[in-house]
Amino acid sequence: MPEQSKRLIQLLENEGPMSIKRASAKLQVSERSIRNYMRQANAKSTQILTDHSKIWVQERKPASLDFSRALPQNYRERSSYIIKKKIIEKEEVDLFDLSETLYVSYSTLKNDIAKMNQEFHAFQVHFRLKKDKLVIFGEERQIRKLISHVLAQETATHIIDMETLLNNYDKNLVHIIQQEIEQIVVHPALSKNDLAKMNLILHLVIISTRCQENGGCANDALALVFRTEKEKQWFGQLIDHLQTRLAITYAKEDLEQIQVLLAGNLNFRASEPSFEMDQKNIRFTSQILDLLEKRFHVDLNREEVKELFLRHLHNLNIRAQTGGFIKNPMKESIRQISPTIYEMAIVMAVEYKKYFQVLLPEDEIAFFAIHISSWIDQSNALNQKLKTLLVCPAYLNFQSDLLQTLSTRFADELYIPHVASSEQSGMDDGYDLVVSTIPLSTVSSQKVISLSPIWTPYTQQALSEKILKIKERKKGEMIRNHFFEYFQEPFFSVVRKTSKEALLHQMCARFNEKEIVASDFEKSVLEREKACSTAFGGFAIPHPLVSSARETKVSVALCPEGVLWNNDQKVYAVFLLAINEVDKRVFLNVYEPLVSLLSDEEFMTRLSAQTDFHAFSSLLIHKIK
Structure with missing residues (x-):
């Protein structure tokens, strides 16, 4: 050759x-x-x-590259396709070539680019055409956020649902595992987090299926170290019930992996892993995370997933040495539903071959895809929590006990990636909250809360109040940062005598004139209003049934004389919402404190008396904490 x-x-x-x-x-x-x-x-x-x-x-x-199998059929699919092609695959996007590839007109693609600039405005990323070639402007961190949003449509929440498991594994086995987890493991991390529950169910299904196929394997006397008595109790009951009902015996490696799964998904953390990590595996994991983040422009949740993946890698290396690779019946659905995630898994498999000199079959590559999906999903979920640093001396188990208590009681509010035993300079950098059992002199008082290492009801209340205060401050900052994106003078008016219907028609028409919304926007607003009134005392916040606006905007109408809204109920301010799907989560953080402010009757009276946009916006921003 x-x-x-x-x-x-x-x-x-x-x-x-x-x-x-x-x-x-x-x-x-x-x-x-x-x-x-x-x-x-x-x-x-x-x-x-x-x-x-x-x-x-x-x-x-990879099957994902057979684009002829399923070409994008609408704007939503085309925009995702274009973004991944340009940013992830780093290919030149020529609109004339793309129109031939996707079988759509050149003008349709130009309209798509315009819509993308409106839809993804919140990411501060801009799409332009230079001689019919697509160019993207934006900071790297903003581009990463955009890619994470796009890949969120291909993450584990789509792969590991009950329907997929029931279609690919023994239905009785899946139902038994689901029942036992829901009956035995009563924990907020599972009851409030479907991702954590499905992640635990999925891996237990895989382990148990493999154990059934191997005919079971008697385990030696195994002394596992548990972080808490509760974790030990849940683990023991779960294993006993599953082994009895499934007529299997888990091997030592299975029990160790199930312990890691349980601890990881219940937010129990330890300063040291529960098994000895191979340094070669650690180096490979760090290298592959660096490569995936760089090549695919994503942020991965490194701290939370490393131990579970290292356990998977350890077992994979054993299978590679013996040639005992396991089947993954979900590989086809993963390839079809999550093509980009599967491409990332292929990159991982290529690196695995170079590093360990082993060519992996597609079944094992699909398991890589499951891990990658989980990393992306968990990384996105962490954005909704307060990043917290715990400062507590490692004395008489106070540190581990307090960490476990915080991780259990505040599973939905706090993300605690690190624990410090003493004060260090700059230790609050990048953290929203610092929980400390010792006096601190270098940390901002706005961020720090001092607690006793011995947990009491007072401790719980004090920390809850501190978390609420920090979240309110962050929401206030968010409103101020986004205020003039959502509230703008062309969508502000002061109206006198009018009706509810006439006012809504006028406000919707203003959105239509600026091409903010689709033609059926007003119809959807009226349908929502008919289903249930959007009036809250002296103000109303009408909105459509679905979030489909090209941009997120709030049209404001102040009505000093009042507008009859429902029978004898008058409102003095109307806030019509046009919400873009991408902005939905961010806008909710603006919407809730807005409703809270407007519920203050005295403030509402002052606000409705304003006569121009400048006075209205100044008063509202000043009132925000």
């Missing part, structure tokens, strides 16, 4: 599937030369395959 063809094969093996254009740039030859190299390689033995978008070495072709 010619040397040039070998270079091309080596490139594809090292970096995975890519376009001919990218391969030509990498090898610094023409695209015609790349095609010649492919023909020369395939004349000897079929090694390189292609479709209209990518080329790949045959043994590594």
Whole structure:
């Protein structure tokens, strides 16, 4: 085989599937030369395959790259396709070429780009066309947020639902595991977090299925170390019930992995892992996380997932040595539902081969995809919690006991990635809250709360109040930061005598004129209003049934004389909401404190008396804490 063809094969093996254009740039030859190299390689033995978008070495072709199987059919799918193609795959996006590939008109794609600029405005990322080629402007951290949003549609919440498990595994086994977890493990991390529950169920299904297929394996006397008595109790009951009902015996490695699963999904953390980590596995994990974050522009939740993945890696290496790879019946659904996640898993498998000299089958690659999905989902979920630093001396188990208490009682509010035993300079950098059992001199008083290491009802109340205060302050900052994005003078008015219907029609028309909403916006607003009034005392916040606006905007109408809203109920201010789906989560943090402010009758009276947008906005911003 010619040397040039070998270079091309080596490139594809090292970096995975890519376009001919990218391969030509990498090898610094023409695209015609790349095609010649492919023909020369395939004349000897079929090694390189292609479709209209990518080329790949045959043994590594991901199903996700067979774009002809399911081309994007609407704006939502096309925008996701374009973003991933440009940012993740780093390909040049030419609108004329793209129109031929996707079988849509050039003008349709131009409209899509315009919509993307409106829809993704909150990410501070801008899309422009230069000589019909797409260019993206924005800071790296903002681009990462955008990609995380796009990939959220392909994460574990879509892979690991009960329907998928029931379709791919023994239904009786799945139901038994679900029942036992829900009956035995009573913990807020599972009762309030479907992702944690499904993650635990999924891995228990995989472990138990593998144990059934292997005929069971008697475990040696195993002395597991538990962080809490409650965790030990849950673990013991769960194992006893599952082994009895499923007629299996878990092996030692299974029991260790189940312990890690239980501890990880219940937010029990330890300063040291429960098993000895192999340094080679640690280095590989760090390298692969660096590579995925760099190549796919995502942020992964490193601290929370490392021990579970290292356990998976440890068992995978054993399977690789013995050739005892396990089947993954979900691989096809994962490939279909989560193509980009699966591509990330393929990159991971390529790196695994280079690092451990083992070629993984697709079943094992699909397990990588499950882990990656979980990392992305958990990373997104952490954005909703207060990043917290615990400062507590490691004395008489106070540190571990307090960490466990915080992780259990405040599972939905706090994310505690690190624990410190003493004060260090700059230790509050990047943290929303610092919980300390010792006096601190270098931490902002706004962030720190001093607690006794001995938990009492007073401690619980004090911390709850501190968390609420910090969240309110963060919401206030968010409102101030986003206020003039959502509230703008063209959508402000002061009205005199009018009716509810006429006022809503006028406010909706203003949105329509600026192409903020679709033509059926007013109809949806009226349907929502008919179903249940949106009036709150002296004000109303009408909105449509679904969040489908091109941009998030609030139209404000102040009515000093009042507008009859429902029978004899008058409102003196109307806030009509047009919410973009992307902004929905951010806007909720603006909406709740807004309702709280407007519920103050004295403030509402002052606000409705304002005569221009400047006075209205100044008063509202000043009132925000």
